Amino acid sequence: MSLAARYLLQNKTRLALSLLGVALALMLILLLDGLVRGMQRQITVYLANTPGSVVATQVGVRNLAADNSLLPPGTEDDIQKIPGVARAIPVLSQSVFFELHDRKIFAYLIGYDPAKGGGPWRLAQGREPRQGREVVVDQTLARLHGIKVGQTVEVGGYRFPVVGLSAGTNSWMTTLVFVRKVELERYLLIPGLTSFVLVEPQPGVSPQILKERINQLSGVTAWLKPELMAADLRIYEGFFQPLRLMRGIAFLVGVLVVGLVIYTATVERQREYGVLKAIGAGNARMYGLVLSQALVMAFLGALLAVLLAYLVAWLIMVLRPQFLVVLEPSAILLALLSGLGMALLSAIAPVWVVARLAPAEVFRR
Amino acid sequence: MKAQKTAAILRVEDLTKRYGSGTAEVAAVKGVSLEVAPGEVVLIMGPSGSGKTTLLSMLGALLRPSEGSIQLNGTVLTALSERDLPRFRLREFGFIFQDFNLLSALSALENVVLVAEMAGVPRKEARLRATEILKELRLDKRLQALPEQLSGGEKQRVAIARALINNPSLILADEPTANLDSSTGHEVSRLLRHIAKEQGKSVLIVSHDTRIQDIADRVLWLEDGEFKEARTLAIDPVCGMSVERTKSPTATWQGQEYFFCSKGCRSEFLLEPHTFIQGEA
Ligand SMILES: Nc1ncnc2c1ncn2[C@@H]1O[C@H](COP(=O)(O)OP(=O)(O)O)[C@@H](O)[C@H]1O
Ligand SMILES: [Mg+2]
Numbered sequence: 001m002s003l004a005a006r007y008l009l010q011n012k013t014r015l016a017l018s019l020l021g022v023a024l025a026l027m028l029i030l031l032l033d034g035l036v037r038g039m040q041r042q043i044t045v046y047l048a049n050t051p052g053s054v055v056a057t058q059v060g061v062r063n064l065a066a067d068n069s070l071l072p073p074g075t076e077d078d079i080q081k082i083p084g085v086a087r088a089i090p091v092l093s094q095s096v097f098f099e100l101h102d103r104k105i106f107a108y109l110i111g112y113d114p115a116k117g118g119g120p121w122r123l124a125q126g127r128e129p130r131q132g133r134e135v136v137v138d139q140t141l142a143r144l145h146g147i148k149v150g151q152t153v154e155v156g157g158y159r160f161p162v163v164g165l166s167a168g169t170n171s172w173m174t175t176l177v178f179v180r181k182v183e184l185e186r187y188l189l190i191p192g193l194t195s196f197v198l199v200e201p202q203p204g205v206s207p208q209i210l211k212e213r214i215n216q217l218s219g220v221t222a223w224l225k226p227e228l229m230a231a232d233l234r235i236y237e238g239f240f241q242p243l244r245l246m247r248g249i250a251f252l253v254g255v256l257v258v259g260l261v262i263y264t265a266t267v268e269r270q271r272e273y274g275v276l277k278a279i280g281a282g283n284a285r286m287y288g289l290v291l292s293q294a295l296v297m298a299f300l301g302a303l304l305a306v307l308l309a310y311l312v313a314w315l316i317m318v319l320r321p322q323f324l325v326v327l328e329p330s331a332i333l334l335a336l337l338s339g340l341g342m343a344l345l346s347a348i349a350p351v352w353v354v355a356r357l358a359p360a361e362v363f364r365r
Numbered sequence: 366m367k368a369q370k371t372a373a374i375l376r377v378e379d380l381t382k383r384y385g386s387g388t389a390e391v392a393a394v395k396g397v398s399l400e401v402a403p404g405e406v407v408l409i410m411g412p413s414g415s416g417k418t419t420l421l422s423m424l425g426a427l428l429r430p431s432e433g434s435i436q437l438n439g440t441v442l443t444a445l446s447e448r449d450l451p452r453f454r455l456r457e458f459g460f461i462f463q464d465f466n467l468l469s470a471l472s473a474l475e476n477v478v479l480v481a482e483m484a485g486v487p488r489k490e491a492r493l494r495a496t497e498i499l500k501e502l503r504l505d506k507r508l509q510a511l512p513e514q515l516s517g518g519e520k521q522r523v524a525i526a527r528a529l530i531n532n533p534s535l536i537l538a539d540e541p542t543a544n545l546d547s548s549t550g551h552e553v554s555r556l557l558r559h560i561a562k563e564q565g566k567s568v569l570i571v572s573h574d575t576r577i578q579d580i581a582d583r584v585l586w587l588e589d590g591e592f593k594e595a596r597t598l599a600i601d602p603v604c605g606m607s608v609e610r611t612k613s614p615t616a617t618w619q620g621q622e623y624f625f626c627s628k629g630c631r632s633e634f635l636l637e638p639h640t641f642i643q644g645e646a
Contacts, residue, residue, distance in 0.1 A: 006470040275466040278427055280455025281483060360427040363418045363539050
């Protein structure tokens with residue numbers, strides 16, 4: 001076993017406590033990152049899961065999440081006539097409050113034409129709306145509030161019978177509810193109203209070219225889907241920033257934990273390090289000795305952090321299903337890289353101590 | 366045994382070390398010259414603060430002299446760059462310290478193996494070599510023991526094994542017996558002489574311990590940073606320190622003159638002289 005490993009194992013309590021400290025800091029980084037990813041995924045959930053790679057909105061609209069888009073009448077047909085368009089899917093959307101028995105729920109009503117698409121992409125139960133005011137609601141929402149297929153939900157005095165439950169349709173702080181477009185038009189009292197159109201190009205036609213062609217229409221702005229999703233995400237920057245700041249703080253805490261442990265251990269062992277230098281260890285070996293202790297600690301801490309993060313993320317999502325914490329395999333990479341950064345930064349002070357050690361001091365008592 | 370080379374292995378010329386600068390400047394070693402032959406055991410004695418440790422540190426390439434030159438095996442040490450010094454120390458010197466300075470996290474065997482590995486010896490071979498040396502030093506049953514589980518004498522023998530593992534040409538020891546009881550100290554000093562004579566290594570010892578005089582081929586007296594001409598030293602019968610005849614308090618008892626390191630030792634002696642000289646006669 002290497003000297004660095006021996007030094008780490010020499011004080012097992014200290015090693016265990018500092019590993020826990022590093023792991024908790026790294027876990028916090030992973031969870032905060034997972035929470036931001038989860039928020040981002042929820043914010044863009046509709047656009048990410050529906051067909052089409054180009055979206056047409058009302059001109060001047062800056063995003064879909066906060067601005068209201070209303071297209072001029074007939075836009076859908078105009079788009080359908082543009083060469084290269086395979087499919088134009090009109091969608092009417094409206095934020096509403098559902099009155100449930102216990103409270104009001106903020107929901108994003110999606111009015112779509114089941115024959116054209118743009119509806120729920122995964123049904124957990126029941127079927128899509130076929131007639132009247134039939135709706136499909138998110139299964140998590142249904143579970144939280146005890147809504148069952150066959151029951152009705154109420155919006156402003158209108159009753160909507162639930163005919164299906166969709167999966168993966170929770171959005172950030174809201175939930176998607178699917179209804180037939182004609183029914184939503186009727187509810188809003190404006191027949192033929194469309195918010196935006198999802199456009200699918202024909203095979204071999206680039207979305208960029210299609211976007212330019214649609215932009216020729218008056219009163220219409222065309223977006224590549226990723227552009228519109230990014231625009232939606234920008235509105236929530238204000239939420240992400242504090243989370244990123246906290247992630248940075250967690251990183252610093254990790255650096256301080258590793259740094260303090262390695263620093264005190266180095267100062268305690270100054271004499272032995274001096275002996276090593278005296279009997280012939282060069283500076284590179286000395287730095288390696290200190291750095292590898294930091295690296296081993298950060299690496300083990302990272303592995304522990306990944307386990308803890310998956311466990312805590314699972315707990316959060318079981319206890320609070322409306323939150324989405326996204327931990328992808330890249331989380332392991334994030335943990336390892338953050339750990340590496342922690343190790344390198346935390347080794348600065350101890351390396352400085354070791355570099356300053358005068359080997360002749362070993363003869364002094 | 367190797368044919369005795371006439372050339373000195375260590376050649377020191379006009380070595381000076383000054384600490385500090387300006388009015389605060391202290392010359393700890395002043396123009397010292399010295400030659401040590403292969404297999405020779407040299408003991409350097411002198412009062413506290415006379416520059417012994419400073420001299421030893423310079424000879425071991427741990428401290429740069431202010432002036433003068435040191436040659437070991439033909440290499441001019443003082444001309445080596447800072448980068449090359451550690452490697453040179455690793456291969457050419459064996460260091461032995463008063464407080465052993467073993468690495469507390471490593472077993473006896475690992476303490477020795479580490480130094481061989483540092484010099485580039487593959488682990489397996491390093492373990493074989495270290496085991497062999499430790500066996501010769503009668504530590505075969507203590508290979509896996511941690512330093513804290515070893516007695517003082519055992520620790521110093523492990524340190525000697527560590528000093529020998531890379532087959533250095535010069536062993537430098539600073540007060541190697543000071544932390545050992547007298548019989549263990551005697552054993553360790555005899556061991557050092559044995560190594561010098563059997564393996565042809567030069568051994569340079571700095572010590573207060575007068576018992577080491579028995580095993581030294583040559584005793585040098587350092588005072589105020591300079592070697593004083595060889596003079597007969599006397600041993601303080603109370604504390605066992607070696608003292609200079611010309612400068613120390615004296616007392617005569619039963620027709621014999623005794624020399625002391627201090628007035629304290631002298632008055633202690635005069636209270637009950639026979640208790641101090643029984644062993645001597
Ligand atoms: N690092 C240092 N800085 C300044 N003065 C020193 C230093 N090391 C030793 N000295 C001085 O040099 C002189 C010789 O010290 P030292 O070599 O330790 O003698 P010894 O080992 O014989 O006791 C003493 O006066 C001591 O105070
Ligand atoms: Mg000294």
